[in-house]
Amino acid sequence: MRTPRHRLIRYSPLDRANHWSMAMIFILLALSGLAFFHPAFFFLSHTLGGPVWARILHPFLGVVLVLLFYAMAARHVSRNLLGENDVQWMRQIRDVLDNRDEKLPPIGKYNPGQKLVFWSLVVSIALLLLSGVIMWRPWFAGYFPIPLIRFASLIHSLSAFVAIVTIVIHIYAAIWVKGSIRSMTRGWVTRAWARHHHGLWAREQEEKQREHS
Numbered sequence: 756m757r758t759p760r761h762r763l764i765r766y767s768p769l770d771r772a773n774h775w776s777m778a779m780i781f782i783l784l785a786l787s788g789l790a791f792f793h794p795a796f797f798f799l800s801h802t803l804g805g806p807v808w809a810r811i812l813h814p815f816l817g818v819v820l821v822l823l824f825y826a827m828a829a830r831h832v833s834r835n836l837l838g839e840n841d842v843q844w845m846r847q848i849r850d851v852l853d854n855r856d857e858k859l860p861p862i863g864k865y866n867p868g869q870k871l872v873f874w875s876l877v878v879s880i881a882l883l884l885l886s887g888v889i890m891w892r893p894w895f896a897g898y899f900p901i902p903l904i905r906f907a908s909l910i911h912s913l914s915a916f917v918a919i920v921t922i923v924i925h926i927y928a929a930i931w932v933k934g935s936i937r938s939m940t941r942g943w944v945t946r947a948w949a950r951h952h953h954g955l956w957a958r959e960q961e962e963k964q965r966e967h968s
């Protein structure tokens with residue numbers, strides 16, 4: 756089926772299925788992880804079927820998240836490198852926050868804020884995996900000395916904190932920029948949206964569309 760002329764495709768069905776699976780798994784991991792973190796959050800273990808199931812499933816779900824996340828990250832990494840206009844965009848952060856978008860330089864597929872979210876997740880999810888494997892009883896923890904397991908538990912909590920704060924910012928930004936959520940639910944954005952928020956990407960996509968028409 757041809758895409759209507761006023762629309763630009765932003766995410767493939769595979770990207771969207773991957774993203775929303777990752778979002779659901781992340782929420783389950785965050786809630787069950789909080790249940791292990793402090794007795795006040797113990798009731799959250801019921802999100803995975805009670806304390807015993809939560810303890811069994813949490814690490815396996817973590818591995819699924821890692822696979823889904825790095826599969827998506829690998830496809831998006833080149834779009835998340837810092838470009839020339841990004842530096843200028845960051846210098847004009849006041850214009851960004853005050854919605855003076857017309858003063859900002861044109862941006863590629865992602866703006867520097869989105870790129871920061873991306874790299875923060877790349878690092879925090881890698882640390883969660885590494886520290887999680889070291890603590891994972893009964894499979895791997897037996898191979899490591901107890902002080903290292905304790906250190907891993909500290910790193911796991913700190914990186915989970917960073918990942919959760921990053922995702923809260925990610926969700927806030929997705930709601931703040933109208934039309935953004937639709938790109939991840941329906942896969943397309945309007946030309947006007949793309950020109951307004953991601954001028955360089957819009958130009959590139961329009962050129963591609965012209966070549967194929």
Ligand code: HEM
Nearest residue numbers: 777778781824831865869870873922926929935936938939
């Ligand atoms: C309910 C929670 C979430 C919502 C509402 C949400 C929303 C969105 C939206 C609207 C986009 C498209 C932004 C654009 O193209 O301009 C996006 C992209 C993305 N999201 Fe989410 N998201 C959620 C959870 C997550 C989680 C849990 C992760 C990772 C663990 C994640 C990772 C990503 C990545 C990697 C991208 C591509 C952007 C990039 O490469 O910089 N999202 N999300």
